[in-house]
Structure formats: structure tokens, C-alpha cells
Amino acid sequence: MKHDAHTRLVLAGLTVVFVTLGVCFWAQLWARPEPVRPNPLVDPAFLETATWRKSYTDLIRAKADLSDFDCYGCHEKKNPPKLRYDDQHQLVVPEEHSDIVMGHGKHGRNNNCYNCHDEQNLLQLAARDGRALKLEDSVPLCGSCHGPTYRDWEAGVHGRTSGYWDRSKGPSTRQLCVNCHNPHSPKFPGRKPAPAPIPLRPAATAPAVQPKP
Numbered sequence: 001m002k003h004d005a006h007t008r009l010v011l012a013g014l015t016v017v018f019v020t021l022g023v024c025f026w027a028q029l030w031a032r033p034e035p036v037r038p039n040p041l042v043d044p045a046f047l048e049t050a051t052w053r054k055s056y057t058d059l060i061r062a063k064a065d066l067s068d069f070d071c072y073g074c075h076e077k078k079n080p081p082k083l084r085y086d087d088q089h090q091l092v093v094p095e096e097h098s099d100i101v102m103g104h105g106k107h108g109r110n111n112n113c114y115n116c117h118d119e120q121n122l123l124q125l126a127a128r129d130g131r132a133l134k135l136e137d138s139v140p141l142c143g144s145c146h147g148p149t150y151r152d153w154e155a156g157v158h159g160r161t162s163g164y165w166d167r168s169k170g171p172s173t174r175q176l177c178v179n180c181h182n183p184h185s186p187k188f189p190g191r192k193p194a195p196a197p198i199p200l201r202p203a204a205t206a207p208a209v210q211p212k213p
Contacts, residue, residue, distance in 0.1 A: 040195075042194075051160070053180070055138075055179050056135050056136050057136040058179070075122060080114075089108065089111075090108055091113070103185035104186055123135065125138060125141045127140055127141045128144035128145060138176065138178055139153070139177055159177070160180070161173070
């Protein structure tokens with residue numbers, strides 16, 4: 001009888017202990033997890049796959065309004081516009097074209113509109129080798145001066161190629177120079193970097209390193 005009473009007492013004690021532990025774990029009295037921080041939403045611009053500017057070719061494909069490119073809507077045919085320069089030999093951009101910033105090349109070497117535009121036909125481009133090119137066919141014009149970059153572009157090293165590497169699975173699209181570079185001021189604009197990955201736990205603070213005496 002004494003043995004049975006002792007057993008019942010031990011079992012009752014263990015029951016109380018386990019019930020107490022269960023209540024403590026349920027109440028998260030120990031190792032309480034940190035509150036989950038809400039993740040900030042990512043700017044949708046970082047998910048955009050379009051280039052930062054549209055080329056004349058893109059506008060043609062989109063059947064957009066091309067009236068801004070109709071030079072002879074304002075200029076007279078067979079009467080090329082006269083270029084004016086200031087006392088520093090910098091091109092004076094007419095007020096009608098105040099949105100154009102001339103910054104192609106250093107030291108004002110390329111501040112002549114007719115370095116690229118056909119003086120006798122404003123609806124054409126003039127390559128360095130004398131070829132007349134349509135406005136939508138500007139890549140050979142760029143390549144006539146930027147030979148190494150043009151070869152890299154042809155090889156797919158320079159610029160951006162979208163689509164499939166395996167042509168059997170789908171098409172591949174190579175962006176034009178003017179999809180990334182403004183022809184009048186081709187320096188590529190800076191872009192805001194994408195946010196860093198959000199860690200699941202706060203980063204551990206590294207101990208400060210004491211300078212050696």
C-alpha cells in the first residue's frame with residue numbers, strides 16, 4: 001500500500017511539473033520570439049524591364065505621334081539651318097530646341113549638328129563614311145565613330161540583350177544604342193540602387209576592434 005501511495009504521489013508531482021511547463025511554453029515565458037517587422041514595399045521601378053528612354057524605332061513600332069521628328073514641319077527644304085556659335089565656339093542651341101543639351105564628346109569636339117545629321121536632308125543621318133542612314137537606323141552611325149564599342153555590341157558584350165539565349169525557345173532582342181544613350185548627351189545617367197535583402201534576424205553587431213598601441 002505504501003508503495004502504491006508513493007507511486008501515485010510521484011506521478012501527481014510529475015503531472016504538475018509537466019502541466020506547469022506546458023503552460024509556461026504556451027505563454028512563451030522563455031525564448032520569446034522578436035516581433036516580426038513589416039517589410040517595406042519595393043519600388044515597382046526596380047521591376048521595370050524597359051530601357052530608360054525610347055528610341056525613334058520604338059515610337060514607330062508603337063505607332064506614336066512622330067510630329068516632333070518632322071524637321072520640315074518648321075524648316076525649309078533645300079535651305080539647311082545655319083548654325084550659330086558663341087565667342088567660346090560653343091553651339092548656340094535655338095530656343096525651339098531648348099530641350100537638347102549638347103554633351104557628346106569632350107572639349108566641344110562634337111558640337112556641330114551636322115556631324116551626325118545630314119545637312120541637305122534633315123530626315124537622314126550622315127555616317128562618317130558618307131552613308132546616308134534613316135533616323136531609325138542609327139546604330140551604324142554610332143559605330144562609324146565608336147568602332148570597338150560597336151564590335152562589342154554586335155557580339156552581345158556591350159548593351160543589353162533581352163529574351164532567350166537559346167533561340168529555339170524564343171526570340172532575342174538587342175537594344176539599340178539610343179535606348180540607353182541620349183545621342184546629344186550620351187553619358188548614361190545614374191540610377192538609384194535596388195534595396196538590399198531583408199534579413200530574417202537582426203544582424204549581429206561585430207565587436208569593436210581596438211587599435212593597437
